[in-house]
Amino acid sequence: MKLDDKLFLIRFNTDKLSHIKIADPQVCLMQCKDKPCTRFCPSHVYDWDEEEKRISVGYEGCLECGTCRIGCPYGNIDWHYPRGGFGVSWKNG
Amino acid sequence: MQDFDVIVIGGGPAGLSAAISAANAGMKTIVIERGDYPGTKNVMGGILYTTPTAMVPEFWQEAPLERPIIEQRIAMLSGEQSIMAGYREPEWAQEPYNAHSVFRVPFDRWLAKQAEKAGVMIVTETLVEDLLYDGEDIIGVRTGRDEGDLGAKVVILAEGVNNFLAVKAGLAKPLRAETVAVTVKEVISLPKEKIEDRFCLEEGQGATIELYGDSTAGMMGVGFIYTNKESISLGVGALLRPLIHEEWTPNDLIENLKAKPYVKRLLQGGETKEYLAHLIPEGGYANVPKLYRQGLLVVGDTAMLMNSFNREGSNFAMISGKIAGEVAAENIQNGDISHNAMAVYENRLKDSFIMQDMHHYRHMAKFFEDNPHLLKMYPEVVSKAMKMYLTVDGVPKKKHQKDIMKMVFENRSKRGLIKDAYGAWRALL
Numbered sequence: 001m002k003l004d005d006k007l008f009l010i011r012f013n014t015d016k017l018s019h020i021k022i023a024d025p026q027v028c029l030m031q032c033k034d035k036p037c038t039r040f041c042p043s044h045v046y047d048w049d050e051e052e053k054r055i056s057v058g059y060e061g062c063l064e065c066g067t068c069r070i071g072c073p074y075g076n077i078d079w080h081y082p083r084g085g086f087g088v089s090w091k092n093g
Numbered sequence: 094m095q096d097f098d099v100i101v102i103g104g105g106p107a108g109l110s111a112a113i114s115a116a117n118a119g120m121k122t123i124v125i126e127r128g129d130y131p132g133t134k135n136v137m138g139g140i141l142y143t144t145p146t147a148m149v150p151e152f153w154q155e156a157p158l159e160r161p162i163i164e165q166r167i168a169m170l171s172g173e174q175s176i177m178a179g180y181r182e183p184e185w186a187q188e189p190y191n192a193h194s195v196f197r198v199p200f201d202r203w204l205a206k207q208a209e210k211a212g213v214m215i216v217t218e219t220l221v222e223d224l225l226y227d228g229e230d231i232i233g234v235r236t237g238r239d240e241g242d243l244g245a246k247v248v249i250l251a252e253g254v255n256n257f258l259a260v261k262a263g264l265a266k267p268l269r270a271e272t273v274a275v276t277v278k279e280v281i282s283l284p285k286e287k288i289e290d291r292f293c294l295e296e297g298q299g300a301t302i303e304l305y306g307d308s309t310a311g312m313m314g315v316g317f318i319y320t321n322k323e324s325i326s327l328g329v330g331a332l333l334r335p336l337i338h339e340e341w342t343p344n345d346l347i348e349n350l351k352a353k354p355y356v357k358r359l360l361q362g363g364e365t366k367e368y369l370a371h372l373i374p375e376g377g378y379a380n381v382p383k384l385y386r387q388g389l390l391v392v393g394d395t396a397m398l399m400n401s402f403n404r405e406g407s408n409f410a411m412i413s414g415k416i417a418g419e420v421a422a423e424n425i426q427n428g429d430i431s432h433n434a435m436a437v438y439e440n441r442l443k444d445s446f447i448m449q450d451m452h453h454y455r456h457m458a459k460f461f462e463d464n465p466h467l468l469k470m471y472p473e474v475v476s477k478a479m480k481m482y483l484t485v486d487g488v489p490k491k492k493h494q495k496d497i498m499k500m501v502f503e504n505r506s507k508r509g510l511i512k513d514a515y516g517a518w519r520a521l522l
Binding site for chain 1: 127128129132133134135136137196197198199200201217218219220236237238254255257267268269270273275277279280333336337340341342343344348351365366367368369370371372
């Protein structure tokens with residue numbers, strides 16, 4: 001089953017504001033060859049945008065696990081919880 | 094600023110248990126939860142042991158539980174092959190039970206109702222951003238709401254595995270890729286008759302399967318299959334460090350597990366209803382943060398209290414919460430919430446089975462970290478040995494046994510085998 005089809009099943013209360021920031025986009029471009037965030041995030045929030053030469057952040061699909069904050073080898077992902085009441089809302093948990 | 098005796102940050106199993114025990118001791122208690130109600134942000138594999146919930150007498154009469162677990166299986170996967178062991182105790186289907194499969198969303202919502210019945214105030218859709226200090230003393234919390242400062246004599250920190258506030262308060266170190274496991278889970282619906290037939294269960298009974306080896310592509314971690322009333326929870330978790338190193342995506346890992354012949358047949362015809370992700374704190378005893386300071390106690394996942402070998406995260410969460418609520422109440426009643434007075438919490442945890450188990454398994458994380466071959470090589474070697482021994486091909490058994498020993502030593506020297514056995518003995522026994 002494709003990830004996109006699974007993400008479609010999840011209930012979100014999406015905030016207008018992103019709760020995720022790439023601290024320094026230059027680090028992704030110049031230092032980070034491997035871009036592991038494009039793999040380890042369970043909902044593929046992070047994707048390398050070849051045209052814009054930066055990591056695009058689909059914060060709307062964040063499952064709030066916190067993996068990115070720990071997994072980024074440069075500590076370059078500034079991830080926090082969404083504001084109260086926003087974000088993922090599990091049906092089963 | 095509104096004042097409380099006890100503020101609990103986080104409406105999970107640890108926080109709600111803490112709130113219930115504090116309120117039962119007469120404390121004016123509030124739980125601050127960031128979700129729309131307690132439960133909606135919470136994820137676990139799905140097995141809840143019976144003892145900690147017993148603070149609500151005969152909770153099984155009314156709590157939203159899925160199935161009482163009467164059978165536990167362990168599987169080792171190697172490629173298409175599997176090796177199984179299991180234990181069944183039908184008595185576990187009756188009171189007082191041993192464990193149930195549960196879903197956190199309905200269960201925590203129910204637990205929050207019990208807290209409210211005990212007099213706890215629950216505020217939802219509110220994120221705690223920081224602790225409030227007067228000099229060195231903790232005096233409350235700052236929430237994301239306008240005029241959202243709340244005062245308290247004691248704050249109980251149950252913010253979950255992502256320990257923002259514990260780090261900010263200087264109690265915990267930031268999490269590392271070696272101390273967390275990324276876990277994804279699917280809830281797959283199946284008619285109850287199919288579940289009972291496939292797992293050989295009487296009506297309403299439940300079973301669990303933990304899967305090692307190729308379930309995680311040999312990475313440190315585990316796959317699991319838990320039966321619910323009308324669905325199966327299937328998940329897989331692996332330490333973040335090897336997951337990054339071996340370039341797996343969590344979704345590929347769970348799809349890899351679902352495609353294993355043994356697993357596939359159990360799920361056949363099922364429909365995925367939800368896909369979830371969560372971090373498990375796997376730092377073990379060596380990474381338990383400071384558990385207290387003046388006016389503050391740390392509980393549950395934030396305190397890194399986890400025995401993943403026996404899947405006792407929620408168990409430790411609820412019991413540590415209960416103890417913290419009691420200690421907070423006693424100290425407030427005695428008028429002493431100093432650093433030294435709060436240390437009672439750590440002492441009681443140390444006297445309880447929680448810290449004794451944490452200490453008992455203290456070598457486990459490092460053992461598996463230092464020996465990444467264990468979950469890769471051994472399932473394969475054992476599987477090969479089983480096949481050689483069980484294939485009837487006209488070759489005498491003595492020759493089979495000789496060939497098996499030869500194969501084993503080709504994979505691992507005698508010295509290596511002894512080293513692994515000693516390491517496992519030290520880590521687990």
